[in-house]
Amino acid sequence: GAEAAQGQKQTDNKKVLIDQKMAAKLQKAIKQYAGKEIKLKNVGEKTEVHMAAKVESVDGKYAIHFNIEGGRIWSIDEKVTIDKISKEDQAKVLKVLKGAYANKTYVYDKEVIMQRGYDGDKEKLGASLSYKLTGKDFEVYFFKENTAKMPKDAVSAFTINFTKEELDPKLLETAIEAIKTVFNHDLEVTSANLRRFTWTLEDKNVTLEIEEGKVTNVFHKTRKAVTTNKGITEKDAKEAVAPLAKELFNMD
The missing domain is CATH 3.40.1420 (Inhibitor of vertebrate lysozyme, Ivy)
Known part of the structure; x- marks a missing residue:
């Protein structure tokens, strides 16, 4: 009822x-x-x-x-x-x-x-x-x-x-690494799509966008968004996102 x-x-x-x-x-x-x-x-x-x-x-x-x-x-x-x-x-x-x-x-x-x-x-x-x-x-x-x-x-x-299984392993790895760095969260992709040049991957807690192999947006559904227009490669994910993460979530 x-x-x-x-x-x-x-x-x-x-x-x-x-x-x-x-x-x-x-x-x-x-x-x-x-x-x-x-x-x-x-x-x-x-x-x-x-x-x-x-x-x-x-x-x-x-x-x-x-x-x-x-x-x-x-x-x-x-x-x-x-x-x-x-x-x-x-x-x-x-x-x-x-x-x-x-x-x-x-x-x-x-x-x-x-x-x-x-x-x-x-x-x-x-x-x-x-x-x-x-x-x-x-x-x-x-x-x-x-x-x-x-x-x-x-x-x-x-x-x-796309299903998680269809995703390019390199793309998935980039996404997992960025989310681990920013939110210390293990990304479990539940849905993914491609619009023009932008990939969007999400699980029940986070969403992120990737363009040309670089992470451009990460978003936590229960916290604030973290955006970097510079784009984040796997290497500079830590440098680019650490200050943002620290500022927003008092994380190291």
Whole structure:
């Protein structure tokens, strides 16, 4: 009972109520996008984006993203199938993933999220059109169309997830050594991912980031963060981090 109540409470905390004025705005936006009336849910939910929410269509095919304060709409999602993306564009995306990490097999899921930008001030469809492609262990954003001066026909961001066993031993060794030096903690990697050039490794207590073989950020979930922009190689980890560690945690 208590767990169910807790779960319900968390769900309620995520809910965003939609008044009539906002409902009309949302209805206008989805009609502009889909070219027809689409029945929307009458309650929104908060998303990971700060102070933002989305409302889905009753059939789950569409979602509209908006700012909670002021109700400015900024994009519309639609669930489509992979064949909506040309083979040429699929190959472009694959090339980026393979370029980032070659020793993995990337197979796209059939379902893709198509996202159209929306100009919330003028209340009309925007110029940007992107796709979120997912598969086992990865997600990637591909911009097909974009506003002037912004990249188009290009991958804008991606995340590739790894198990501890898949990690390069040298990378793992660098991470373990840095965490031992800074927090005197034995790193037990529970999750790892690669975003562009940045590796993020974490266990239940710590998170660290590595770029080009150097540790750039270490963070303890229950204490303060330690950051060094200089980057830490295994050799200079002690010199770079010891003063920081001493200052923050009175450690030697």
